[in-house]
Amino acid sequence: MDMSNSTPLATEGSTKFTRQVAALCWRMHKGKVQVLLITSRETGRWVIPKGWPMDGMSAASAAAQEAWEEAGVQGVVGDLALGQFVYDKILPAKALRCAVEVFPLRVKELKSKFPEAKERRRAWHRASEAADLVAEPDLRDLMALIGRQPQILQSVPTA
Secondary structure (H helix, E strand, O other): OOOOOOOEEEEEOOEEEEEEEEEEEEEEEOOEEEEEEEEOOOOOOEEOOEEOOOOOOOHHHHHHHHHHHHHOEEEEEEOOOOEEEEEEEEOOOOEEEEEEEEEEEEEEEEOOOOOOOOOOOEEEEEHHHHHHHEOOHHHHHHHHHHHHOOHHHHOOOEO
16 A cells, blocks of 8 residues: 555644545436445445545546546546545554545446456445445435435536
């Protein structure tokens, strides 16, 4: 795991946040927004593809790269974040408090062969259902909002 490009995003009181990026992978299915969730490698809980910013790439492009590596997603990424969420990333020597910028990625294709295919499961869920499956409160709120107002996804400019 290369954290060389991870920079503190913000501080709140004495808490420093390390920046990460994520892709909220979505599609329209029978007139409803569906969100792609994947399992984390360590705990198997439902998450969205996320990782560290990458040198030479915009945050949106790095989020799209994470979606490819972790979920086999190819599509069109929005260049404005939908929001962010905070979580604790547990590393062998310490825990990092991460602030994760979430970029919308409209899925055009799902590949069966991708870098982490043998390490994760993936599943489509209605946005409101996905909100009930993720652990992070801010991510849950973002997905619930998308479930109520799906037009938010389509109004984001693409990279």
